[in-house]
Amino acid sequence: MTSHITPDHVHPGDILKGVVSGIVDFGAYVDLGGVEGLIDRLEVSWNRQEVSAILHVGQEVTVQVLDADVRHGAIRLSLRALFPDPILEFAREKLGAIVPARISYTGPIGVLAEVADGLTGLIQPRLQETSPGDPQRKLRLGDHVFVEVISVNSQERRIGLRLSASPSATP
Incomplete structure (x- = not known):
């Protein structure tokens, strides 16, 4: 220097x-x-x-x-x-939207899904057991699914998700 x-x-x-x-x-x-x-x-x-x-x-x-x-x-x-906090941008653009995700963790705490580069959300425990349209389908590591972004808490850096059937199922 x-x-x-x-x-x-x-x-x-x-x-x-x-x-x-x-x-x-x-x-x-x-x-x-x-x-x-x-x-x-x-x-x-x-x-x-x-x-x-x-x-x-x-x-x-x-x-x-x-x-x-x-x-x-x-x-x-x-x-x-x-650099801008990516979770704030994600919240502005995706809250309430249905987005593609990849299951990145399954275990005692629940099921986590990566919804954007470096951003992972929790599929709400009461909504994670089965996938819409296929009640027998269990979520597995690496599965590609669609999820609805139901909450974003930027301070705690938490994203809440719900499984969705497809991107066209947006409310």
């Missing part, structure tokens, strides 16, 4: 360029040109990919400062804060 930054010149909300200097299980360190900050793994991307699938050592990145503790020299950074 060409500029030299000190911790007392870094403030929450600042947008800075840096270079990834290390990848760890819990995130990535970024050299901001004189001071190092940490991007927590949850702040790397809106979807839950591994940090090493998105970032690599030596990669130049633009980050937003979440918190800067001058006394301890700890700087918390975010990469995802610079």
